């Protein structure tokens with residue numbers, strides 16, 4: 101089902117599915133047992149724009165820490181469980197707003213039922229997560245290896261198992277590091293699954309490759325109206341995941357808000373340190389709550405023309421630059437004063 105048609109699910113105070121805005125998630129990389137470090141990272145994630153956060157729960161100590169962590173944060177907390185159903189029950193009892201399990205690896209239907217019963221009692225949604233690396237042998241045999249069809253069948257088998265246990269507060273995720281397999285699997289499951297989908301490209305790599313794979317994969321999937329929450333998985337700081345996720349949603353027109361910086365690629369005409377300036381501008385605008393476009397262009401030949409589409413821009417000259425607002429050149433500014441001039445303009449922006 102497309103985004104507008106999926107079942108609406110409540111995770112803490114955040115609604116997903118049923119036409120709700122696509123929610124941005126990330127996962128902490130601190131030890132969950134270390135409450136102080138985990139809370140500190142979650143608060144940083146919140147400031148960056150994270151709306152739902154997931155923590156690994158590998159021990160009962162981590163499950164018990166969730167209650168303490170929740171007291172200090174402001175976004176829903178998801179517990180990520182593998183193998184031990186008792187950890188899922190512990191996480192729910194300690195206040196997890198959602199649990200993520202793979203019903204295929206927590207040891208049989210009785211244990212899935214015990215977790216489902218507890219989730220039902222506490223009204224906690226279950227995210228059924230299936231990864232290409234954990235596809236069951238009978239599906240590998242049936243489809244001749246890992247395929248989109250196999251991933252979808254695996255996920256839907258588990259969804260139906262939980263439905264038969266009388267529960268339908270379900271979110272589904274299918275992850276593969278093969279971007280186009282992931283795309284195909286989402287297209288297939290969207291036709292047969294009424295529940296919200298959490299979308300991400302798993303093990304996508306470090307900053308560059310992770311961002312590119314996630315942008316391509318999430319871009320194709322989200323642009324078809326599929327996907328209710330997203331995570332950009334990066335081998336790096338989770339804060340970077342949030343920045344990337346926001347930019348992906350903004351680029352697709354699924355989010356508004358925040359300053360968009362456009363900058364030229366530089367060329368033989370560039371006579372100022374435009375690369376340095378563009379990076380400083382991007383950093384400087386991150387906390388300014390405006391929904392406008394800022395252009396940072398390298399020269400006065402093409403800069404003003406290219407900056408015309410933006411709300412405000414600078415076009416570099418030799419040791420100076422032009423300040424341009426709504427396509428009109430306002431004044432000349434010395435190169436060393438360009439950044440501060442732009443900052444003052446943005447701080448006193450009047451629509």
Ligand code: SF4
Pocket residue numbers: 364365366367368369370397398399400401402403406
């Ligand atoms: S704006 Fe000027 S400096 Fe930048 S790429 Fe275009 S022509 Fe080159």
